[in-house]
Amino acid sequence: MEILILVVTLVSELAIAVYSIATKQSRSKIKSWTRIAMFIGFMMLSLGKVVVWEYTWGLFACLLLILAFKEIVALLRKQTNPARYKAISTIWKSLLLTLTVVVTLVPVLLFPQFRLPRVTGPYVVTTATYSYMDKNRIEEFTDQKDKRSVNVEFWYPEQADVTYPLLVFSHGAFGIKASNTSTFTELASHGYFVVSIDHPYHSFYTVSEDGKVVTINPEYMQEVNNANKDGVYSLGEFYELTQKWMKLRTDDMSFVMDTILEQAEQKKDSVYGRIDTQKIGVFGHSMGGAASVALSRERDDINAVVNIDAPFFSELVYDKVTNEINAKSEAFTIPLLNVYSDDVWIQLYSSPPYIANRISNENFKDAYNVHFKGAKHLSLTDLPLFSPILADLLHEGRKANIDKYYAIETQNELILRFFDYALKNQGQFAPKATY
Structure with missing residues (x-):
């Protein structure tokens, strides 16, 4: 599950970067809704016990929350003077975010969720x-x-x-x-x-x-x-x-x-x-x-x-x-x-x-x-x-x-x-x- 979440997150961020470069847009509703959906999806996996919540997920959850909050603000705010698009800036931001995602998932990758070995005795x-x-x-x-x-x-x-x-x-x-x-x-x-x-x-x-x-x-x-x-x-x-x-x-x-x-x-x-x-x-x-x-x-x-x-x-x-x-x-x-x-x-x-x-x-x-x-x-x-x-x-x-x-x-x-x-x-x- 940890590897799957890492792959999905990285692929999503890569897709956002490619879309931004192709459309020459540093901001878009697709990017915003994608990151909001990523946060909501992670929370649903946690609430549904698909992801067993441990403190090791803390950094990654905080990252998704920050990204989602930032995109919500971007959707609500009216952009009067959009910043000039720079491809190199998009690439650097994408690389930095990719590194951040990996770093926040290191605790989970080192200590992944696992089932406890069976206990067969009658005593609690x-x-x-x-x-x-x-x-x-x-x-x-x-x-x-x-x-x-x-x-x-x-x-x-x-x-x-x-x-x-x-x-x-x-x-x-x-x-x-x-x-x-x-x-x-x-x-x-x-x-x-x-x-x-x-x-x-x-x-x-x-x-x-x-x-x-x-x-x-x-x-x-x-x-x-x-x-x-x-x-x-x-x-x-x-x-x-x-x-x-x-x-x-x-x-x-x-x-x-x-x-x-x-x-x-x-x-x-x-x-x-x-x-x-x-x-x-x-x-x-x-x-x-x-x-x-x-x-x-x-x-x-x-x-x-x-x-x-x-x-x-x-x-x-x-x-x-x-x-x-x-x-x-x-x-x-x-x-x-x-x-x-x-x-x-x-x-x-x-x-x-x-x-x-x-x-x-x-x-x-x-x-x-x-x-x-x-x-x-x-x-x-x-x-x-x-x-x-x-x-x-x-x-x-x-x-x-x-x-x-x-x-x-x-x-x-x-x-x-x-x-x-x-x-x-x-x-x-x-x-x-x-x-």
């Missing part, structure tokens, strides 16, 4: 946001010696009359806590309390309850970007970086879990009191998936793990003598679901960071491994839904060869079925190897 889902301050940790990214503060958001059944399992999510390297909102909503609609964490300075941006905005730390961003390039870091340096990232992530996740569990014990009549503290799952995308696997090694109250497209950083050991990275030799006994895109699947047997992820690793012989063929790394988040262009840019122009709704909805279904099986003892879980 509500949300809540909180900011937790960890009095035992100093914020390492600032010089003020502030305490580490973490922002979280809950998705849970609105009418929760019993207790439900707790699921803790960690976003990717540059992600945000809303990165997999469709997944959280689907899980909550089936009776789960999902809490997603913003890791300050690791997340693209995060906003606390008091309105404080924290954006991604440039040094951390550079570290991650360099780690994905050959030759920037030695193997030892790369290993140290991954362990540093895991430490911050798992500390955040563990702190949030402890805070929630403490609140659940103390406030039985609050939202927290609806959480089943004996059934806990963790999951995450990319670096968040790696942190989820790592955290499950550290705590004994985690009952199930979902890793979405991440290397097992916590399962690696670095040998300084041989300058090699190897996998640990400790069995993983917690139910684990690995969901992989093409981007990661092709690295399982070729990239050292993924040595522990290999299907042949006996320590993870009971893990479920699923490959979404044709999917890219961000296909397993909601980003391709609300900004396909941005997703393609972050994939360096490499488009996913999988339907974006099929990818996210199928993943949501698999994660739901896995947690139902592992935490609620409901049904069986036997996923296909490839989707």
Whole structure:
């Protein structure tokens, strides 16, 4: 719809310019009524819900309104001394207006309207946001010696009359806590309390309850970007970086879990009191998936793990003598679901960071491994839904060869079925190897 409106608008303005040049008229009733009709047509599309109104349409709507108002004034005003026609002026005005139309539609093209992924559960889902301050940790990214503060958001059944399992999510390297909102909503609609964490300075941006905005730390961003390039870091340096990232992530996740569990014990009549503290799952995308696997090694109250497209950083050991990275030799006994895109699947047997992820690793012989063929790394988040262009840019122009709704909805279904099986003892879980 966005592209169609852009094309129709540009064609209309081109037709007006050609008509003006052909008739040698800078003003005409045809031009006026065309622009008025364009504004009325857009408003009718909006009122008829053909165009789903979002703030991203604001600039374009204002442009159409200004043009329509200008032409209404021109129709009502009697022109006594018409300006001398200049073809070059008409051409320049047409080019300027064309550029203006494109610019005002950029927000819509970047974030086009889309349908929400299906929600299949019986519960109406509500949300809540909180900011937790960890009095035992100093914020390492600032010089003020502030305490580490973490922002979280809950998705849970609105009418929760019993207790439900707790699921803790960690976003990717540059992600945000809303990165997999469709997944959280689907899980909550089936009776789960999902809490997603913003890791300050690791997340693209995060906003606390008091309105404080924290954006991604440039040094951390550079570290991650360099780690994905050959030759920037030695193997030892790369290993140290991954362990540093895991430490911050798992500390955040563990702190949030402890805070929630403490609140659940103390406030039985609050939202927290609806959480089943004996059934806990963790999951995450990319670096968040790696942190989820790592955290499950550290705590004994985690009952199930979902890793979405991440290397097992916590399962690696670095040998300084041989300058090699190897996998640990400790069995993983917690139910684990690995969901992989093409981007990661092709690295399982070729990239050292993924040595522990290999299907042949006996320590993870009971893990479920699923490959979404044709999917890219961000296909397993909601980003391709609300900004396909941005997703393609972050994939360096490499488009996913999988339907974006099929990818996210199928993943949501698999994660739901896995947690139902592992935490609620409901049904069986036997996923296909490839989707």
